[in-house]
Amino acid sequence: MNAASERILEVRGLSVAYNSDGVPVVAVDDVDLELSSREFLAIVGESGCGKSTLLFAIAQLLSPPAEIVGGEVLFRGRNMVSLSRSELRSIRWRELSVVMQSAMNALNPVMTVATQMRDACKAHADMSDAEIEARSREVLRLVSIDPVHLHSYPHQLSGGMRQRAMIAMALLFTPDLVIMDEPTSALDVVAQRSLMVQIKQLQEQLGFAVIFVTHDMSLVSHFSDRLMVMYAGQVVELGATRNLFERPLHPYTRGLLEAFPSIHGPRVHLLGIAGSPPDLARPPAGCRFSPRCPEAEERCLASPPALLDTDGCLVRCLLYEQASARTPTTEARAGGAP
Amino acid sequence: MSEELVRTERLTRHFRIGRMLSRRTLHAVDDVDLSIGRGEIVALVGESGSGKSTIARLLALVYRPTRGEIYFEGRPLSGVRRRRQRLAYSGDVPMVFQDPYSSINPAYRVSHGIVRGIALHRRDVLRRQRQKEVERVLDAVGLVPAAEMRRKFPYELSGGQRQRVGFAQALAFRPKLIIADEPVSMLDVSIRIGVLNLMSELRAREGVSFLYITHDVASARYIADRVLVMYAGHLVEEGPTEDVLQRPLHPYTQLLLSAVPDPRAELGIADATDVGEPPKVVDPKEGCRFQPRCPFAVAECAAVTPVLRHLGPDRRVACHVAEADTEERPGTLAAV
Amino acid sequence: MTTPSLAETAGPSTPAAKAHPPETTAGAGAAANVLRALTRNRKALAGVVLLSFFLVLAIFPGQIAPDDPTAEIYTPGAGPSAHHLLGTTAYGQDILSQLIWGTRLSIVIALAAGGLATALAVLVGVSAAYLGGIADGILSLITDVILVIPIFPLVIVIAAYRKNAGLFTLVVVLGALGWSYGARQLRSQTLSIRSRDFLEAARVRGERKLYVILFEILPTMTSLIVASFLGAALYAVLTAAGLQFIGLGDPSSQSWGTMLYWAENNEALGAGMPLWAIAPGVCVALLGAAFALMNYAFDEISNPALRPVRRSRGAGSRT
Numbered sequence: 001m002n003a004a005s006e007r008i009l010e011v012r013g014l015s016v017a018y019n020s021d022g023v024p025v026v027a028v029d030d031v032d033l034e035l036s037s038r039e040f041l042a043i044v045g046e047s048g049c050g051k052s053t054l055l056f057a058i059a060q061l062l063s064p065p066a067e068i069v070g071g072e073v074l075f076r077g078r079n080m081v082s083l084s085r086s087e088l089r090s091i092r093w094r095e096l097s098v099v100m101q102s103a104m105n106a107l108n109p110v111m112t113v114a115t116q117m118r119d120a121c122k123a124h125a126d127m128s129d130a131e132i133e134a135r136s137r138e139v140l141r142l143v144s145i146d147p148v149h150l151h152s153y154p155h156q157l158s159g160g161m162r163q164r165a166m167i168a169m170a171l172l173f174t175p176d177l178v179i180m181d182e183p184t185s186a187l188d189v190v191a192q193r194s195l196m197v198q199i200k201q202l203q204e205q206l207g208f209a210v211i212f213v214t215h216d217m218s219l220v221s222h223f224s225d226r227l228m229v230m231y232a233g234q235v236v237e238l239g240a241t242r243n244l245f246e247r248p249l250h251p252y253t254r255g256l257l258e259a260f261p262s263i264h265g266p267r268v269h270l271l272g273i274a275g276s277p278p279d280l281a282r283p284p285a286g287c288r289f290s291p292r293c294p295e296a297e298e299r300c301l302a303s304p305p306a307l308l309d310t311d312g313c314l315v316r317c318l319l320y321e322q323a324s325a326r327t328p329t330t331e332a333r334a335g336g337a338p
Numbered sequence: 339m340s341e342e343l344v345r346t347e348r349l350t351r352h353f354r355i356g357r358m359l360s361r362r363t364l365h366a367v368d369d370v371d372l373s374i375g376r377g378e379i380v381a382l383v384g385e386s387g388s389g390k391s392t393i394a395r396l397l398a399l400v401y402r403p404t405r406g407e408i409y410f411e412g413r414p415l416s417g418v419r420r421r422r423q424r425l426a427y428s429g430d431v432p433m434v435f436q437d438p439y440s441s442i443n444p445a446y447r448v449s450h451g452i453v454r455g456i457a458l459h460r461r462d463v464l465r466r467q468r469q470k471e472v473e474r475v476l477d478a479v480g481l482v483p484a485a486e487m488r489r490k491f492p493y494e495l496s497g498g499q500r501q502r503v504g505f506a507q508a509l510a511f512r513p514k515l516i517i518a519d520e521p522v523s524m525l526d527v528s529i530r531i532g533v534l535n536l537m538s539e540l541r542a543r544e545g546v547s548f549l550y551i552t553h554d555v556a557s558a559r560y561i562a563d564r565v566l567v568m569y570a571g572h573l574v575e576e577g578p579t580e581d582v583l584q585r586p587l588h589p590y591t592q593l594l595l596s597a598v599p600d601p602r603a604e605l606g607i608a609d610a611t612d613v614g615e616p617p618k619v620v621d622p623k624e625g626c627r628f629q630p631r632c633p634f635a636v637a638e639c640a641a642v643t644p645v646l647r648h649l650g651p652d653r654r655v656a657c658h659v660a661e662a663d664t665e666e667r668p669g670t671l672a673a674v
Numbered sequence: 675m676t677t678p679s680l681a682e683t684a685g686p687s688t689p690a691a692k693a694h695p696p697e698t699t700a701g702a703g704a705a706a707n708v709l710r711a712l713t714r715n716r717k718a719l720a721g722v723v724l725l726s727f728f729l730v731l732a733i734f735p736g737q738i739a740p741d742d743p744t745a746e747i748y749t750p751g752a753g754p755s756a757h758h759l760l761g762t763t764a765y766g767q768d769i770l771s772q773l774i775w776g777t778r779l780s781i782v783i784a785l786a787a788g789g790l791a792t793a794l795a796v797l798v799g800v801s802a803a804y805l806g807g808i809a810d811g812i813l814s815l816i817t818d819v820i821l822v823i824p825i826f827p828l829v830i831v832i833a834a835y836r837k838n839a840g841l842f843t844l845v846v847v848l849g850a851l852g853w854s855y856g857a858r859q860l861r862s863q864t865l866s867i868r869s870r871d872f873l874e875a876a877r878v879r880g881e882r883k884l885y886v887i888l889f890e891i892l893p894t895m896t897s898l899i900v901a902s903f904l905g906a907a908l909y910a911v912l913t914a915a916g917l918q919f920i921g922l923g924d925p926s927s928q929s930w931g932t933m934l935y936w937a938e939n940n941e942a943l944g945a946g947m948p949l950w951a952i953a954p955g956v957c958v959a960l961l962g963a964a965f966a967l968m969n970y971a972f973d974e975i976s977n978p979a980l981r982p983v984r985r986s987r988g989a990g991s992r993t
Binding site: 370398399400421424425426429432433435436437440441442443444445446452457459504507511520 | 871
Binding site: 045161172192216218259262263267270272273276285 | 580
């Protein structure tokens with residue numbers, strides 16, 4: 001990263017918990033993350049790993065019973081957790097916007113695209129109707145939708161178009177950070193591919209940072225700068241995308257990568273990962289992945305590993321304990337074990 | 339190919355859409371000829387709207403064909419009218435569903451569906467032997483210890499385990515062919531492989547054939563012997579898995595394969611210029627349905643609907659351009 | 675479509691050909707759910723306690739009531755005293771005993787009419803949704819018509835045909851007219867689960883339609899059915915009391931409604947015997963409240979938006 005790119009998002013020790021029938025469940029456990037401007041970070045994990053919760057926490061969109069129980073989210077140096085609703089509103093959509101999973105559910109079915117865009121504009125800025133119309137057309141063109149569709153209802157658009165309309169809405173104010181929660185999961189493979197390419201092009205054109213949450217690692221393999229792998233509410237690996245794909249360190253990452261049958265190369269028998277993620281109401285004492293880990297040792301079941309810095313890549317695994325240095329943040333919080 | 343189990347001839351299914359007096363028809367499936375042999379795993383690949391799920395339901399007798407015929411072990415299914423015959427058929431050809439969270443009745447224990455299946459289809463099994471049979475199939479799908487698992491309620495199981503219950507239910511019939519409608523697409527990635535491996539094992543151990551319906555070409559490659567590609571209600575390409583995937587002849591197959599994310603391959607951003615989507619086929623005209631998106635389309639493509647033709651041993655493609663190519667250079671296919 | 679023919683059996687072992695109750699335990703899961711729903715909610719628990727109180731009165735009136743309710747032997751119109759905690763009627767009967775004895779009829783009507791209405795609601799609502807097409811159209815039309823007609827006047831008209839409507843008439847009339855709201859709810863719920871794969875799976879494996887309705891759909895809706903029953907029971911309590919109050923019930927029967935009738939006839943409120951009217955009125959209200967309170971436990975189930983967000987392993991959403 002060159003010196004000119006600033007750090008626009010800093011998440012430190014973020015924890016999110018909710019109350020399930022009296023038992024506190026920690027869905028996101030002590031997560032750190034940094035994002036520079038124009039950077040594309042992918043967060044990857046399976047059901048229950050906490051990635052969507054993390055996203056919602058960053059965007060301050062959590063609703064009870066889920067709540068942030070620790071840590072801070074600094075967007076451009078300001079702690080989002082402590083901002084008032086009106087302060088948040090001035091940031092939302094103008095500097096930070098969110099694209100939801102499955103636009104089918106996120107777009108209001110009884111309002112035209114134009115109306116929804118106007119709502120978004122009016123909610124966050126003082127714009128005249130003419131300005132709003134012009135801007136709406138512009139963003140639709142950006143995502144390759146003919147502006148004539150401004151007056152369509154969501155059900156008149158195809159799935160791919162709806163998703164692109166959502167992205168267009170997120171770009172109304174050319175924010176600095178766009179957060180996306182599985183924006184392609186409801187799409188077919190061809191539409192998915194063209195959407196990913198489009199997002200990347202827009203990012204390069206308009207210069208925003210992206211946090212992209214997905215369960216499909218291979219989807220982001222060619223698009224993200226860095227990749228963060230989550231398991232059972234914790235970050236288990238974080239590093240440059242290419243590095244993770246070429247030399248995955250954490251056994252879970254390796255297992256994930258190997259769980260994708262490929263269409264090129266030799267046909268090999270794959271094993272997947274046996275077992276299921278732990279119950280977060282009663283997480284295991286040691287490493288949370290150890291019950292399923294093919295390389296687990298005795299100590300893995302007993303002591304939870306910290307996030308270790310191995311040559312630029314962060315890994316939460318005891319296997320790397322010798323060859324690493326503890327990250328400064330874990331040192332600082334050595335007292336509070338994860 | 340091995341002994342034929344199922345064969346369809348010009349299988350067609352239309353749905354009337356719109357309001358009461360509307361005459362518009364949705365052509366979900368048009369003129370599909372396919373066959374599935376004994377002990378074979380055949381993958382039916384297509385995106386949404388391709389008609390693959392409709393084919394599954396036609397084969398499961400949920401829908402009756404609008405036109406065309408399905409032959410099971412040589413006998414036409416249109417002759418199946420009596421309940422007894424229908425039961426016999428659904429015992430031979432059960433279906434496994436896509437959504438593990440809604441395919442099992444949440445009000446009952448897991449053994450319920452299996453027991454009902456046995457009661458309906460395996461009258462030779464006496465009542466007191468039924469629980470043993472339940473445990474046998476649960477064991478066969480890897481849900482162990484079976485005696486414990488059969489007493490569980492669905493909410494106690496994970497998605498992958500529930501899907502295995504679905505396979506157990508199908509196995510309880512001692513079926514010849516299992517129709518698996520996107521059985522892994524709603525499962526976590528790391529769980530999918532386990533279920534796919536299960537399908538291979540069941541084929542090897544019990545000799546069951548599978549019709550594996552999916553939109554994920556990579557998983558089709560992983561377990562299927564043959565691949566059928568569908569687009570907008572038509573079957574556009576067919577052949578042995580490796581052959582189709584390494585040498586796709588139909589332009590849609592080529593597009594599909596190029597769009598599959600493969601981290602091990604290099605990305606060509608220029609590849610993804612296609613922004614179109616499969617059409618909803620309502621009252622279609624003559625002509626190839628892929629033509630609007632096809633980079634190779636010629637005049638004939640918009641006028642004449644291409645027919646599935648053999649372009650080599652075991653290979654069929656429905657494309658004017660691909661045919662023309664093969665005719666010009668017949669030697670290339672013979673080398674396969 | 676092949677209609678389920680009970681005569682058509684497929685082999686020597688016949689029982690499985692009919693809609694035979696499954697060997698697996700459905701009851702265990704469903705009943706436990708209902709109990710759990712009731713006990714976890716404080717309001718519902720209060721309702722249960724209240725209902726139990728009345729049930730005890732209804733089952734053991736002889737042991738609890740101090741006097742014979744019909745005995746007109748006491749000083750008429752007396753106020754509350756040590757002998758007569760609530761005073762006496764204009765005919766010299768002990769009000770408290772009447773109240774206690776009256777509980778039985780009121781509860782029986784509530785439960786019986788409520789039960790009948792619920793049974794009809796289930797039959798009509800679930801069938802309409804599952805059968806679809808013309809059957810649905812007809813059944814829904816009937817449901818909507820009855821829903822729209824003002825019930826009370828209609829009930830009056832029908833009950834008036836049978837002078838001195840006894841228990842049976844009341845139950846039948848109330849039950850036959852009180853099912854429409856529940857039917858709509860059950861129809862909606864059935865429609866929403868109709869496309870669930872497990873129902874399609876049941877059909878694909880060859881189950882008959884009747885079996886699917888009785889043993890695959892209904893067990894998943896026990897909570898909604900119980901909630902519907904509570905609503906119907908509430909409606910029955912209030913409407914029965916109303917009917918009896920205006921004299922359409924059997925005036926010689928012992929119930930809260932008839933107490934109100936006689937109290938009104940003797941202008942109890944004005945003539946210094948207010949408890950004669952107030953006491954049965956309060957009881958009607960309390961019994962109704964018991965059912966309404968219990969219903970709180972089931973609100974969450976029929977309206978998922980009220981549910982606390984529960985995230986359990988194995989739930990559908992990906993995180």
